[in-house]
Amino acid sequence: MPDPKAVNEFFSDIAPGYDRANRVMSSGVDVLWRNYLARRVNATQPKQLLDLATGSGDVAFTLAKKVRSAESIVGLDFCQPMLDMAEIKKPKKKSASIIQFRQGDCLDLPFEDDSFDSITISFGLRNLADRHKGLTEMLRVLRSGGSLFVLEFTQPDKWLRGLYYFYLKHVIPTISGAITGNENAYEYLGSSIEQFPTKAEVAKELENAGFTSVSHKGLTFSIAAVHSGVKAG
Numbered sequence: 645m646p647d648p649k650a651v652n653e654f655f656s657d658i659a660p661g662y663d664r665a666n667r668v669m670s671s672g673v674d675v676l677w678r679n680y681l682a683r684r685v686n687a688t689q690p691k692q693l694l695d696l697a698t699g700s701g702d703v704a705f706t707l708a709k710k711v712r713s714a715e716s717i718v719g720l721d722f723c724q725p726m727l728d729m730a731e732i733k734k735p736k737k738k739s740a741s742i743i744q745f746r747q748g749d750c751l752d753l754p755f756e757d758d759s760f761d762s763i764t765i766s767f768g769l770r771n772l773a774d775r776h777k778g779l780t781e782m783l784r785v786l787r788s789g790g791s792l793f794v795l796e797f798t799q800p801d802k803w804l805r806g807l808y809y810f811y812l813k814h815v816i817p818t819i820s821g822a823i824t825g826n827e828n829a830y831e832y833l834g835s836s837i838e839q840f841p842t843k844a845e846v847a848k849e850l851e852n853a854g855f856t857s858v859s860h861k862g863l864t865f866s867i868a869a870v871h872s873g874v875k876a877g
């Protein structure tokens with residue numbers, strides 16, 4: 645499991661170039677994945693939303709635009725430089741005024757039980773030092789009937805794996821290192837994706853944490869996936 649201090653340092657270091665590196669690495673497909681995530685959230689009509697590991701805020705901004713029922717969105721991250729980027733980027737539009745960014749740890753959420761109708765975590769679960777603890781915290785702060793949506797990299801379809809892992813190991817660190825000035829952080833990205841459990845294993849982890857109606861859907865040849873689970877009523 646990743647060391648939280650090292651993870652925080654990585655993200656502090658790459659924060660200013662994080663968005664640009666994302667767009668280049670994924671050729672913009674990450675935007676489509678976040679839009680899909682927001683459409684799934686919108687279908688559940690939540691009012692109080694929590695976006696964990698919010699980073700530079702892209703999911704929170706997408707949720708504010710696309711979830712019509714949203715009354716408040718909290719974006720939480722433990723890395724202050726990423727949150728600083730989110731504050732700088734926050735649109736002046738009325739829809740974004742419902743977003744509040746807050747520093748905090750996904751493993752010890754600073755919220756009462758049953759506080760949110762919907763929780764999202766995008767490219768964050770992989771970085772948690774203790775996924776079971778993180779997932780049980782998410783279940784605790786979710787209201788009965790509320791949903792968790794996890795957007796995360798996963799193992800792609802078999803035919804693509806060789807090429808994809810080559811890209812992760814040899815191409816991404818060079819390109820993203822040039823953009824962010826930190827090649828090591830992107831070597832970490834590759835190894836953390838390769839070591840991450842399969843979709844079926846993540847589904848089991850959600851069930852073990854107490855979520856029901858667990859499902860998953862692969863996106864773009866299963867380079868990424870959206871996992872979801874519900875807190876039973």
Ligand SMILES: C[S@@+](CC[C@H](N)C(=O)[O-])C[C@H]1O[C@@H](n2cnc3c(N)ncnc32)[C@H](O)[C@@H]1O
Pocket residue numbers: 648651652655696697698699700701702703720721722723726748749750751765766767768771772773
């Ligand atoms: C790859 S970024 C994802 C950012 C954003 N969700 C996105 O989709 O672009 C992962 C984020 O997880 C945050 N993170 C990792 N572990 C965390 C923890 N235990 N508590 C809060 N944030 C954490 C990092 O600081 C980083 O901003």
